[in-house]
Amino acid sequence: MLRATLFAGLATLALLVPAAAADFTLSPAIKARAEAKEKPTFVVSYHDPALSVAVPMRTGAEAAGKELNVNALFTGPVGGGAEKQVAELENWITKGVDGIAVSSSSTDALAPVINKALAAGIPVVTFNTDNPASQRLTFVGQDLVYSGVVMGETLVKEMGEKGKILIFTVDAAAQWSKDRENGARQALAKHPDIAIAGLINTTNEPQQIYAAIENAVLANPDITGIISLDCCSFPAIGQYLERNGMAGKIPVVGSDLLPQTRELIISGALTSTITQNPQRQGHDAVVVLNEIYAEGKMPPSHTDTGVEVIDKSNVEKHQAE
The missing domain is CATH 3.40.50.2300 (Response regulator)
Structure with a gap:
């Protein structure tokens, strides 16, 4: 970890x-x-x-x-x-x-x-x-582009320098999503043996989020890693992996520390989160x-509220946000 x-x-x-x-x-x-x-x-x-x-x-x-x-x-x-x-x-x-x-x-x-x-x-x-x-x-x-870079770097450390990944977001057109995606792609571009299978726009309705995750994972059974750019598709990914016997088998990096996200990191269904x-x-x-x-x-032009990586090794020291 x-x-x-x-x-x-x-x-x-x-x-x-x-x-x-x-x-x-x-x-x-x-x-x-x-x-x-x-x-x-x-x-x-x-x-x-x-x-x-x-x-x-x-x-x-x-x-x-x-x-x-x-x-x-x-x-x-x-x-x-x-x-x-x-x-x-x-x-x-x-x-x-x-x-x-x-x-x-x-x-x-x-x-x-x-x-x-x-x-x-x-x-x-x-x-x-x-x-x-x-x-x-x-x-x-938070510096959103930098947070995306950290997401990409964190996934590579967990997954290795080869593989196939999916990126999920609840709103691909939003500036925050574009910035994080840009950062993640910058980090992943340094590793030519990592392929991005697709950017999945789930929307922010819970049933649609889960369905989009299910469809994307079923269509890409050989994925080796997942990035979620937002607070809300992230725990849904963990839920899907738990329900389908895949928890802990695919590293998943996402954003924020919602109560459900915290529990899924503790259980091992989710790997790391980047808090803001x-x-x-x-x-x-x-x-x-x-x-x-x-x-x-x-x-000044920017007051930075920081980027912190939380995983199973330290998640219990942090309260849900």
């Missing part, structure tokens, strides 16, 4: 304030409220609050709200959908909230509304999933917004 390694803690990756942040100024109304020390309202918009990984993000955002005595509203389009998220954000811009943190369901679709909020003097940061096409002031979260500290992502997004509002402090 691969020993867990902390690749990065919470650290800023850029020492200089980015140009977009340097040029940003609060709207007169927000600035007046800040100078009067009024309690601000910050919106934390996640791309799909129905996902299990959203729970610790909400917990973190709401905890920061209590610590800082600010209103932290965790919201987003249940079930996902870029159009719905854009409509919600348009509504918050009209209401004149004091800051917005966004995890984008689509980079291209969300960039214009993010820029619209910034043009109106509302500070906007991204968290969990970045939107590099926008002028967002900072990104609070989702609670801290929600928490620190609110902290950064409050620093902008209350102190006029502009953030």
Whole structure:
């Protein structure tokens, strides 16, 4: 088993304030409220609050709200959908909230509304999933490409330098998925004897996830490894392997540490997970917004919440997220 390694803690990756942040100024109304020390309202918009990984993000955002005595509203389009998220954000811009943190369901679709909020003097940061096409002031979260690299490297260490693998994701079109896939492919490309049989887009409905896993594994009986790019197809893969007498026979590397994922690592059905500290992502997004509002402090371009590998050797030291 691969020993867990902390690749990065919470650290800023850029020492200089980015140009977009340097040029940003609060709207007169927000600035007046800040100078009067009024309690601000910050919106934390996640791309799909129905996902299990959203729970610790909400917990973190709401905890920061209590610590800082600010209103932290965790919201987003249940079930996902870029159009719905854009409509919600348009509504918050009209209401004149004091800051917005966004995890984008689509980079291209969300960039214009993010820029619209910034043009109106509302500070906007991204968290969990970045939107590099926008002028967002900072990104609070894991380096997603790097997390994909770690996934690929971890699988190679468990599987060896030859084989055939499948990659699963609940949303192949999402920026976070593209970034992790890119990173995983970068790592695997260093090993020409490893073939990627396919990228399987499961969607995020539980029955569809399981069916997609079953169909893909049955169609590729000679696979020697699996990568899951997300929180939710990962435990479903472990379930499938357990039910079909394959637990422990195929190394499986994925993301996040949901309660079911934790149990499946303990049982040996899943091999390793790459955690991203989702609670801290929600928490620190609110902290950064409050620093902008209350102190006029502009953030660095990226606040990294880290990459940690958890496997059977250390999983019992970690609580589910």
